[in-house]
Amino acid sequence: MKPEINLNMKVLVVDDFATMRKIVRNILKQIGFTNIVEADDGANALQVIKEDKIDFVVTDWNMPNMTGLELLKNIRATEKAKNTPVLMVTAEGLSENVVDAVKAGVDNYIVKPFTAETVQAKIEQIFAKRAGK
Amino acid sequence: MNVEFINPFLSATISVLKTMCFTEVKPGKPFLKKDQNSCGDVSGVVGITGPPNGSMSLTFSKPSIIQIVSNMLGESFQEVNDDIKDAVGELSNMISGTARNELGNKGYAFKTSIPTVISGPRHEIRHMCKAPTIAIPFTTSAGAFVVEISFEG
Numbered sequence: 146m147k148p149e150i151n152l153n154m155k156v157l158v159v160d161d162f163a164t165m166r167k168i169v170r171n172i173l174k175q176i177g178f179t180n181i182v183e184a185d186d187g188a189n190a191l192q193v194i195k196e197d198k199i200d201f202v203v204t205d206w207n208m209p210n211m212t213g214l215e216l217l218k219n220i221r222a223t224e225k226a227k228n229t230p231v232l233m234v235t236a237e238g239l240s241e242n243v244v245d246a247v248k249a250g251v252d253n254y255i256v257k258p259f260t261a262e263t264v265q266a267k268i269e270q271i272f273a274k275r276a277g278k
Numbered sequence: 279m280n281v282e283f284i285n286p287f288l289s290a291t292i293s294v295l296k297t298m299c300f301t302e303v304k305p306g307k308p309f310l311k312k313d314q315n316s317c318g319d320v321s322g323v324v325g326i327t328g329p330p331n332g333s334m335s336l337t338f339s340k341p342s343i344i345q346i347v348s349n350m351l352g353e354s355f356q357e358v359n360d361d362i363k364d365a366v367g368e369l370s371n372m373i374s375g376t377a378r379n380e381l382g383n384k385g386y387a388f389k390t391s392i393p394t395v396i397s398g399p400r401h402e403i404r405h406m407c408k409a410p411t412i413a414i415p416f417t418t419s420a421g422a423f424v425v426e427i428s429f430e431g
Contacts, residue, residue, distance in 0.1 A: 164367075165368050168351065
C-alpha cells in the first residue's frame with residue numbers, strides 16, 4: 146500500500162547543476178509536489194533550511210563549498226531540521242559512500258542515472274518508513 | 279593505457295543517455311586521438327585521480343547536444359546556451375561517475391573533479407596526463423559525439 150504523502154510540503158532541491166535541479170523538479174512536479182525551492186550548494190541549502198520551514202530535502206552529493214554528505218550531517222545537527230527527511234541523489238554509488246550516508250542519517254539514496262519511477266519509489270519508501278508502514 | 283578502462287566509459291555513456299536523456303546512441307570503433315583539437319562544438323572535461331591519474335571528456339556536435347538536452351529537460355533549445363553548457367557538465371559528471379562506480383567494483387579507487395565545460399569551434403581539449411587519448415565515437419539520430427579517455431600508465 147502506498148503511503149499518504151502531503152504533496153503541499155515544501156521540498157528543497159540541492160544541486161550545483163541547474164540541469165539536475167530542473168530534472169528533479171520536473172519529476173517532483175510529475176509526482177504532484179507543488180511547493181519546490183532550490184539551492185545550488187550545501188552552504189546555501191543550509192541557509193535556506195535555517196531561514197525557512199523545509200519539510201523534505203533532495204540533495205546531490207558532489208558539490209563545491211559543502212558536499213551533500215556535509216549538508217546531511219549539518220541538517221542532523223540542527224535542532225530545527227534534525228528530523229527532516231533527506232533523499233541523496235548522486236553519482237556516488239560505491240558501497241563505502243552509501244555506508245557513510247546511512248551512518249550520517251540519510252533516509253534514502255538514488256544513484257544516477259535514474260528514472261522518474263525510481264525517484265517516486267524511493268520517496269514513497271521514505272514516507273512509508275516514517276509512517277511506520 | 280589499460281584497455282580495461284574503455285568499456286566502463288562506453289557502457290556508462292549508453293546508460294546515462296538512455297535513462298536520463300531518452301536518447302539511443304550507437305558506439306563506433308574506438309581510435310587513437312593524436313591531437314588536442316575537439317571533434318565538436320561543446321565539451322565537458324573531468325579530471326580523474328587514481329592511481330592511475332587521467333581524464334575523460336565528452337564532445338558534442340551542436341545538433342546532437344541540442345537534441346539530447348531537449349529530450350532530457352522536455353524543452354526545445356536552438357543554440358548552445360548556458361542551459362546546454364550546464365547540461366554538458368552534468369552529463370560529464372554522471373558518465374564519469376557511473377564509469378567510476380564500475381571501475382570501483384574492479385578495485386580502482388578513483389575520484390573525479392567538478393567538470394569544466396568548453397565551447398566554440400575548434401576548441402582544444404587538454405587531458406590531465408601526457409598519455410595517449412582513446413576516442414570512442416557515438417552517433418545519435420541528430421548527430422555525433424565523442425567520448426575521450428586518457429590515463430597514465
